[in-house]
Amino acid sequence: MTNRTDETYREQLEKAVEAIVFAADEPVTAAHIARAFADVTGSEAPAPDDVEGIVDEINELYARTGRSFRIERWAGGYRFATLAELAPYMEAVHATDGQRRLTRTLMEALAILAYRQPTSRSDLEFVRGVDCDYALRKLLEYGLIDVVGRADTVGRPLLYGTTDKFLELFGLAALDDLPNLREVESILDDPAFHREKARLMMTSGLTLANEQHDHGTQTQDETSE
């Protein structure tokens, strides 16, 4: 085991450096890499300069073979980054795609809208206890909710409900496929989830109706078309 040639030692180290920096989500220091390498191989820990040299070699190979990324030296450590000139691709991917997840705020507003629809903005704000202007705007923009009518109450506020795109996003065929109150309780099994509170919140026909196996399709018609 000890007659490892310099060649394979360097090859090993190169592989280790590349893999460790690749998988990290923050800059990794040379000392860190050296220690891990020594731990795993049982060989001597490489000097920081050796690691530095290896990183240079890796970057040269990337440049020579036209790779899209380099190992950068940031915040006292090493970190992978794609070339700045390729930023337009990154932006294009992000703009069209799906890297984006719904934020907590949006997910919470959406959950209320899904279970309480059709519902007004003030109703939504009452349940959440916060201003929902932003959330409503974003959800409308994403096409996950839509205006489905007006309430008969004072001021005739707009009522919102979820769209077909909402169903598509969650992989469901119909609103009725959403877990009902009893099922939500069973899925979460959280003592903090108050049945009474939930019942109060879910005032629309949907949840209570399909809990009695009456599938609340009228709610669905109102909202999805």
Add this chain to the structure above:
Amino acid sequence: MTNRTDETYREQLEKAVEAIVFAADEPVTAAHIARAFADVTGSEAPAPDDVEGIVDEINELYARTGRSFRIERWAGGYRFATLAELAPYMEAVHATDGQRRLTRTLMEALAILAYRQPTSRSDLEFVRGVDCDYALRKLLEYGLIDVVGRADTVGRPLLYGTTDKFLELFGLAALDDLPNLREVESILDDPAFHREKARLMMTSGLTLANEQHDHGTQTQDETSE
């Protein structure tokens, strides 16, 4: 700009594919890459097969130049991942608790769900012969399964199926890639089936009646995560 040769088109595409897949934190589909490429370059969107070919070329170059990572095909998309042989370095540096070990209970429930999906909780419980409340909840929490609809049978129970995250975590490109379920006769004819006996007898599962039973671990599966 239109007299771009095929050579530079391919080079461009290679750079774009590599950069996009590299920067993503989930599998990226060929269609996605193609769209971003067309948006940025104004050239025609490449066919999925072209993207596939480019990925093959990139992986060949990685193999030839001794890189530590490859582009894997998971969950219908492409994703960078390190070579399995380098796992010891990764474990030495990176906290691996993110890579959750799945208990036997969860794995068994997941196998049934994966092969029988979409399937209901009662179906799962019938096959396993035990209550699956806990397993379902955990698998939902880990994002490995999700609600996918309702059965048309009495009570219209919720149906569950596996997610893209399941595919990604098990290194599958698609559900079709699940290994075929073996016919039960061939399992029973397999000498390994009874050879299992030796293993069963050896494992810590067995204790003699006159030894003191240590029940301290009896709920290990249920509580460890």
Add this chain to the structure above:
Amino acid sequence: MYKVQLQQFEGPLDLLLFFIRRDELDVHDIPISQIADEFLAYVQFMEEVDLDGVGDFLYMAALLIGIKTRMLLPTSEVDEDGEPIDPRQELVERLLEYIRFKEASDHLTARYEERIRQFTRGEAAAAVAPVAEPGSELVEATVFDLVSALRRVLTMVPAVDDHEVESEAYTIEEQQDFLEATLRSEGRHSFVDIMRGRSKPFIITAFLAVLEMARRGELDIFIEGGHDDFYLTLLPKDETAHDE
């Protein structure tokens, strides 16, 4: 006879399978009488240790005893073709199905073990553009995410009655004005101090306002180790212009 740590078994079918493997029994011709007795003995042991899930095992024990009894009786049940029905048939079918999935589970486990030796990238590379304006496609949202959001809503909202909520509906904009005024007059300030004695809705909207203002580069947030608190400083308006 030896006893078994029952938690090793994934349920009654798993325990039956254990007997079959151990004694190299023919699955299609299980000696029910013997197995039923042994099974019962284990279940009794289980009850002693008061294991959760004993009910599933009790059910199986009852099933086995039922089959044992039917096998002792001379009555011959027949199927639609007039063939005698083996009382064990249904159980055997379940067991066979279970065996298939058990094997599938082992394969999946092996696959998983291999797969998690591969590491994917950490966070997306820093060269990735800052979050662009939202596009038209959204992925990666599960029904479970939605239901979890519902839980957060229901468990976090302070239990107040209608009137309190009505009178305490703050907007983020109002809170921005409030924070700006406070920080302008008092300079660097602890968030906890500013919020002392305030209601939950007030604090929540104020916190959202802080995030919004930080995002717009209107204030700096300092977090000091070991405290559940942070400090805010208003940035001069002109300075923020270069930052973005």
